[in-house]
């Protein structure tokens with residue numbers, strides 16, 4: 001059992017941290033008995049526990065180290081801890097005269113994590129505040145330069161490592177959905193359906209320019225693909241026939257997605273209103289009341305009811321690509337009603353068009369009845385904007401969960417964003433897949449509609465990416481289902497945890513037919529052995545309640 005001593009305002013972030021690191025814990029009680037105590041707020045005496053982890057740039061009266069705060073200079077620091085290199089965004093201090101350093105600041109700026117013994121007690125002293133880091137990551141996110149680091153999960157990994165190093169037992173619910181390495185959500189923002197909806201607008205002119213002078217004709221293996229050039233030119237030449245409805249629309253590729261993704265349960269985000277650019281972006285300069293006209297959809301979703309029905313029949317989920325939902329609960333409700341009436345089903349989720357989002361968006365979306373949002377990702381990078389591979393709860397909400405967005409086609413390939421070649425893009429995606437394999441969680445991919453066809457021709461790359469994923473033990477499921485898996489994991493409770501046993505209670509969730517028992521949760525037990533080693537066993541949570549001894 002872990003006891004927590006923290007500042008009062010940190011409590012929500014402590015709770016969220018321990019939904020992500022699902023292990024027995026409680027706020028410190030003087031009468032409690034703890035193997036581990038984590039501290040971020042001043043305590044006059046060092047608590048009685050086998051492991052004390054003291055965080056912060058402050059000085060504790062019982063500190064063995066000399067704590068010297070580092071000048072912030074408005075920048076994060078990079079910390080090297082064994083195999084991990086990760087950023088720290090808040091206040092940080094150097095620990096001087098530390099005999100046993102565990103982590104240093106990159107660039108030789110000193111020790112930031114150290115370990116020492118105090119009688120039978122082991123103390124890990126950390127020169128930054130864990131829960132302030134969690135707050136910054138979940139509320140504000142991290143900059144694109146650190147996109148590839150799942151920083152919150154690294155913090156979990158470090159804490160787990162310190163506990164095991166101290167020879168203590170540990171229980172946790174791993175984030176390996178259905179005993180897979182990780183889950184994958186294939187999603188599609190439907191910004192475009194048909195080229196016929198567009199007449200000489202910027203989208204079409206951009207299409208013609210990029211089709212005639214394609215930037216990237218090499219595939220993921222650096223082979224030159226002439227057929228892309230011919231396909232592009234043929235597409236441009238066919239434009240009159242497209243507008244006269246004499247041939248198939250050259251942007252429409254949703255049927256190809258349906259073919260490629262059979263059985264993989266994709267999620268489609270449809271724009272609810274035609275010709276509405278919506279309000280200007282949060283913090284837009286110069287301040288104007290409307291977003292650029294280009295943001296408006298040129299299709300009317302109401303005319304595509306049979307397409308949505310076909311997608312649903314094929315196992316796809318229909319969700320909302322929000323226009324104004326991010327700034328108003330009323331607008332969010334209206335957009336939800338529009339898509340709900342066309343899809344003949346209340347949509348559970350939303351992702352904002354152009355990833356517009358503000359600090360109050362979570363509350364608006366929750367009030368409108370959404371169960372998840374999937375907006376938080378980068379327009380100009382791939383990776384972990386909120387620093388986690390997991391579904392998490394946004395501050396200020398009770399039920400809404402965030403499914404972070406990790407890989408987006410336009411972020412990889414567009415000039416002015418990452419602008420990668422297909423070979424480098426495949427390497428970047430492969431690196432993220434390796435990270436997912438290590439940490440578990442869910443990888444969310446957004447491949448826009450129209451991306452399989454000229455002039456983008458990102459179809460062969462997408463197939464490469466899918467086969468890369470299929471080489472691992474992954475669970476492909478739609479966004480709603482994956483979010484409910486995480487919701488079910490959050491509902492698991494550790495009860496009556498004593499020194500050597502724990503009762504673990506699994507609450508029933510609404511999905512999975514037979515409830516949570518079908519969801520494949522496991523309990524991982526680390527039992528200390530000899531010479532600092534642990535035996536690790538995974539126990540399937542196959543009943544409503546189990547008692548384990550360790």
Ligand SMILES: [Zn+2]
Nearest residue numbers: 189191353354
């Ligand atoms: Zn969009």
